[in-house]
Amino acid sequence: MTDGTDRAAHGIEDIRAAVGRGRAAGRSWAALGARERRTALLRWKRALASRADEFAEVIAAETGKPVHDARSEVLLTLVHLDWAARNASRVLGRRRVRPGLLSVHQRALLAYRPLGVIGVIGPWNYPLYTPMGSIGYALAAGNAVVFKPSELTPGVGVLLARSFGEAVPDHADLLLTVTGPGSTGAALAGADGPAGVDKVAFTGSPGTARKVAAACAATLTPLLAECGGKDAVLVAADADLDAAADAIVWGAMSNAGQTCAGVERVYADASVHEALCARVVSRARALVPGDAYGPLTLPSQLGVVERHVKEALVDGGTAELGGPDGLRSRLPGPVVLSRVPEDSPAMTEETFGPVVVVNPVRDMDEAVERANASAYSLGAAVFTRSKAAGLALAERLHSGAVSVNSVLGFAAIPSLPFGGAGESGYGRIHGEEGLRAFAAPHSVTVRRFAPAVDLMSFATAREKAARAVELGRKLHARF
The missing domain is CATH 3.40.605.10 (Aldehyde Dehydrogenase; Chain A, domain 1)
Structure with missing residues (x-):
């Protein structure tokens, strides 16, 4: 048994x-x-x-x-x-x-x-x-x-x-x-x-x-x-777009997107959004389902993925690659969407399929705001050529873990804790x-010697104890 x-x-x-x-x-x-x-x-x-x-x-x-x-x-x-x-x-x-x-x-x-x-x-x-x-x-x-x-x-x-x-x-x-x-x-x-x-x-x-x-x-x-999560990737105007696109496609499509800290949302500076989309589409189109990744393990998940894609398009989003027609089997093709409204299920609910949304933002301040607006708070990533800017952005993200110029970098480092908050859980x-x-935790104290004033004894004169307490109060008031 x-x-x-x-x-x-x-x-x-x-x-x-x-x-x-x-x-x-x-x-x-x-x-x-x-x-x-x-x-x-x-x-x-x-x-x-x-x-x-x-x-x-x-x-x-x-x-x-x-x-x-x-x-x-x-x-x-x-x-x-x-x-x-x-x-x-x-x-x-x-x-x-x-x-x-x-x-x-x-x-x-x-x-x-x-x-x-x-x-x-x-x-x-x-x-x-x-x-x-x-x-x-x-x-x-x-x-x-x-x-x-x-x-x-x-x-x-x-x-x-x-x-x-x-x-x-x-x-x-x-x-x-x-x-x-x-x-x-x-x-x-x-x-x-x-x-x-x-x-x-x-x-x-x-x-x-x-x-x-x-x-x-x-x-x-x-x-x-x-x-689980609804992890976001932030792509700054100065980012290496080829590196970002490569990481986004792997983070979104590996294991057919069935990764709790996988990439589901991308916020790219408007000045590089179109170029990034083209690179993401090019890499995703080259993937062969069944070789690059396997099927959706849970049969019912196909319905969730299909609903998210359909509603994203109805809500005004654009299918840069793939769409509902490619989601009719448990081995779906990759889907890349763009300009999907932030209140669409593809942006608010965990999709858990080979789907990624790449949306333009005014700047990284707006990207941080949108990334943090999610009910999930598990992982995130930032792409920028400036290490200082990358760390600064990472500190502003509410997720439990952030990778700079990579995705899911924290998963392979056993000394780093992993977890989130909100809908991503706790602990x-x-x-x-x-x-x-x-x-x-198990706390132990061992008395080494008798203190000059024992505040944990009725044998200590009250006046003596009072003087010791007042001395301690004055020290804490001063320093």
Whole structure:
């Protein structure tokens, strides 16, 4: 069942059993110490690397994406698992912190402890890389994990749990997979009563995230939610248009546009808008669906993509390349739109297909304003030849991550946190924040000597204590 040998629809009792097994395994895992956990996780990483082709084939078979895309996904997974394993001790290990003048007689120590069992609900678009941003970091932080993969990609979750058990057999129950439809994920979050997990990490749509949040709220179970984006690219008048167009097409069309931080909106200075559109169209036209990218994995998504394109045209937008006629199969051709009104669904809702809108703006101030007007706040990109201007624009964007003169540059850097706000969810995976997301701060003080005036003792004369408090007040009033 939960060791990945069965793909049946698992219910609440199956999940509770898996959580119980994980909790028992987690106790011995936490007791190992950081060095031993690092060794075990790096052993698993090497096993995953040696089985990269096997994982890529399963990913490709379940999602439809080309094998070369799936292999890249496996590589990104390895990069993040390696970083989490090697940095957990540094980030989460005990360290001294300054106690301050008032508590100079105390030694202040801070460390992080595992939460226990983490429930991870994964998506189908990147069925290995995305959930491993939670799974790998949670394991490195000393937790056990119960993983519910998308019902569209159960084989990846099954293989992942099996590979862990084979690489780290003494701790096989640390990573257990439960499979099934959305109701299985809801049960893991606690919709059918407490499942016993200590935190849930969810990736999916904002609507589903709200349901998961409601289920978690019943037991005050913390939730980390990554819910997609409507990412914008800003192209300044001085930008390298060839580089920008190349990045835009890849960011918008790779994985058939099924990327939470993929490019969906472009705001180009009006002086270069026409030239940029021509370059984007030229590159997008050269793409061969089925080779450059695979089909839409979720059949119902085709209807969303078609509706966005049709309404964009009805609202006054222009089809620079493609259009509704090219969206009649799950392997749609690339679509490039321009001059689409900002209130059209293609500009306000996540399209999640091979569609990009390139709109002109007066200047970069207007571009920032439009980019920030979205309910989503996940990623963004800026193209300009001026590094100073690029950084200045990046600081003004409300998204959780920004790339300057590239797109999605942050996704391959494991030391950078990833996440957003608003409809993009909350919380962070990856990096130091990603490790701390699956750990609880543990504060310890050790009294080194008796203070001259002990404000935490009834034995201290009130007048003496009052003088000490007044002295402290005056110091803070002055400095």
